[in-house]
Amino acid sequence: MKDVQSEKDLRHIPLKHVGIKNLRWPIELMDKERGTQHSVAKVTLAVDLPHDLRGTHMSRFVECLRTLGPVGLNEIENILDKLKEHLQAEKAFLQLEFPYFITKAAPVSGMTAPMDMDCVYKAEKGERFKLRIKAVAPVQTLCPCSKEISDYGAHNQRAWAKMEIEANELVWLGEERPAVADAAASAPVYGLLKRPDEKFVTERAYDNPRFVEDAVREIALRLEADKRITWYRAEVESVESIHNHNAFAVVEKGE
Structure with a gap:
């Protein structure tokens, strides 16, 4: 099938961030008292797009998360490395927004x-x-x-x-x-x-x-x-x- 995203773009304008946002995903967090804590994050993933590429492959963002399962702090750098590799990008970006629960007396x-x-x-x-x-x-x-x-x-x-x-x-x-x-x-x-x-x-x-x-x-x-x-x-x-x-x-x- 034709790869439209990889077509050359002649407008010569690089893009700072291209990606997906508002994706909900399970995450596993380090918890000093209980060892780990599970939560749900709102995820943003993006890469920088060179001036000569028309678009990026949006499905590959989710693929990079899917293969790793629940996202913990130790996995964040690995996710960015996978984004750079699979999307042939020089720079990758990730943001996780989530609730964290503490027990307070x-x-x-x-x-x-x-x-x-x-x-x-x-x-x-x-x-x-x-x-x-x-x-x-x-x-x-x-x-x-x-x-x-x-x-x-x-x-x-x-x-x-x-x-x-x-x-x-x-x-x-x-x-x-x-x-x-x-x-x-x-x-x-x-x-x-x-x-x-x-x-x-x-x-x-x-x-x-x-x-x-x-x-x-x-x-x-x-x-x-x-x-x-x-x-x-x-x-x-x-x-x-x-x-x-x-x-x-x-x-x-x-x-």
Whole structure:
């Protein structure tokens, strides 16, 4: 059959990324407590397309995943190598977006329940392999200004601590990133709370007011102190309870 994708293109425009996205695929993740954890990822796969090729072979992207089965962290570089080989590309790109579950104990009752975090693996390989890992942990912020100017109470809300890193050693998603976020915020968020737990969390937040600027700086201090981390980008976004907008602050290593 005629290979239309491999026809020569005379427009001389190379393409940065050509591929597939929004493919759901089973993945296997390393879990410090349980060994492994299974999840479902939304997958993006792409390669750079030279200026003289009309198109790429989309089915080969799925083939590279199919032959490997569930995708674990150790398999990511192998997938990129297969993409480069099967699609005759100089550079390949992979992104996995997935929920990761941790087990968190309430601060007073000690009752445990699963809690999910949104995570992303973003990898590419040309001459060298590059991997970034992102975790989004829910936390709570309480406004220092509101506490200062109010006769009683202060507005507080759930916020998202978003941490994207490059590292030269293994960094655990579920066991380390939430701890960094919790320490930087006014108070942690939990999957299950009884009344004594609610009292504890509410009072802890009130005693520890944080702007998003405060929280993201606290995260940066902790990431900077971790010698395994070679680059990071941290953001805290607060889903404001009394404003019709969100507040956010960002810090990036190297800026």
